[in-house]
Amino acid sequence: MYKRVEDRIRKALRHHIHERYKTDVPVVTERPPKSSMGEVASPLCFELAKRLKKPPRALAQEIANSLKPIEGVARVEVAGGGYLNLFFDRPAFFRAACEEAGRGAAAEPAPNAPKTMVEHTSVNPNKAAHIGHLRNAVLGDTFARLLRYSGRRVEVQNYIDNTGVQVADVVLGFLRLEPKSLDQVRALAAAPKFDYVCWDLYTRVTQWLAEDKSRLDFRSQTLKDIEEGHGDAANMAEIVSTAIVHCHLRTLDRLGIDYDLLSRESEILRLKFWDAAFELLKQRGAIQLAGSGKNAGCWVMQLPSDKETPAEGEEEPTELAEAKIIVRSNGTVTYVGKDIAYHLWKFGLLERDFHYRRFHKHPDGHEAWSTDAESDDPGAPKFGHATEVFNVIDSRQAYPQQVVVAGLRALGHAGEADSLKHFSYNVVALTPRCARELGYEIPPEDAKKPYIEVSGRKGQGVKADDLIDRLITSAQTETEKRHPELAGTPGFHETVNAVAIGALRYFLLRFTRSTVIAFDFEDALSFEGETGPYVQYAVVRVNGIVRKGEGRLNDTDAANLLRIESGEIDVMKYMAAPAGDDLWELVVLAGSLDARVEAALAGQEPAFLARYAFELAQAFNVFYHKHHILSEEDAEKRALLLRLTSLVREQLVAALGLLGIKAPEKM
């Protein structure tokens, strides 16, 4: 609701300034630091003052005096050196916020509405998922929820690199190190914890390869077999990667993360996506065959230099230094090349399509599809053809992502290039203490580092399932300790799960994207302070009030609630400044979900929403301690407190839902 009023204010100010001063200045608005300064403020008079060469305060006064009434705004004041402070109509805002919260998310998008694609997770299918992968998946999933909430049509993809070196390494391990037959591997793959088996094997293979470099030839051969799809290696790669993908999906199901489509690299190869892309790239001159120099025989893409063109002819342009190899001199395509082809498909720019089959049913019933080389399920939705793409990929891959964007641009698809967004985030690392706790040997040169990198290759990291198990155990212990009466009641298991997942998702979301998360069990296992369970607990408190209220409240209370919503009760009595400021501030915060969702989307920063949920829970807890709701003697005020309480619950539940966190009835 806040955003709607703010938008009206911006529009009115822009219009007014244009009319009155025949000029346009950026109409920026912000939240004043104190509620005594109103709900929306604008420093625009400072900018206007420069243009008109008039004192800002005088301009602000003029505008305040001449501005026409704005719906939802009670008054305008001038403050400081020339701020415009706008004060909301408190009762109107409260009623509108309640009404809006009742409506919920934006309407369903039309089936042919522009599509936003989010690619996330994309874990190599050769080992168990670890904490770093969870950050990716939780960020991507939350961002997708935000996009959907705002009314966009969203398609979530998970890229499966089932023909890459990482899978090849594990296959190599089964073929050479173990060794195991195809049937033995098939049996292993069907057993539980196959991802853990591969986790260890992958580490061993890495060591084995490091011990004797000549073994790298085995790997090259294995990789080639897999890419070309023949022999035991290819069959084994299919078995291993498919089984591991199922492991990953089971893990991510525990966090409530769904996918629409798993796009597999093997199909990009089999269905010749690259060949089609290669032709386009050559035709448009987006890539060149290097005739000489260190890249001789390679097809390279010239990246637009970020330096200015060197002035007045000195300094040879360092030509090939900026070139990125797309096709190697042996004719094979690099990862980036395949990625360009894949992204052409994402935008519907490639005249090829995958075949599709049903792959996995999520616990909520949602169907995840997989690409397929042959079979085609007629029930498959129409995938691809996005107008906007977000790739959730860690910040270390910024460069290859730029190459893909440059590729699209070089092909003449400037609009698509602009619509391809690298949703970049920093990695999860381990604190040295945590690494030691896990029993990893830390080389002395790493010991004084602030954090130790997570490495699937070294087998160094916190496995996702282990962490979730630990959180569940801990959540159960804590719940039984704090509220023994809940133990063993129906739904107890679900509650414990919700608390564990709430703690985990919140932990991963509270950091902004550019922050390296130095993982530590102590922080991640916390249920107090700025955590998911803190927010869940606020909802549980409201639930308690509602339950108790059902037994205590009478018909008059029910009638009063209706009179609150219709505006018959003058809520201004309780919300007027200064005595009513504390209630009013909670109302504003509860009514600010729309603004925070908007900010989280605009900044591509789910952390903004996590913070909002916490702030609202915190504000509610203060309110809860200050006002005893059910025993409030003034019946009209009691109705107001009750309505406000349920508004807070609606918004908290909505915010938690966007964060992928469930709100239990009790905990």
Next chain:
RNA sequence: GCGCCCGUAGCUCAGUGGAUUAGAGCGUCUGCCUUCUAAGCAGAGGGUCGCAGGUUCGAAUCCUGCCGGGCGCGCCA
């Protein structure tokens, strides 16, 4: 060497042009459960916003330089 990110309270992090005292959580100390769940609340203590210049009516926030840390720059993915 070039590029990107980071440096804010003992610790972990928000804030990245604007408004007296720069915020939150954790940790420390002091209070508060016979009243709607104490996974909570109230209070105390804790800061040369890495350093030095500059722009501005105004800088943690913008610019330049320096110091310290991380990452990237491959015929790997």
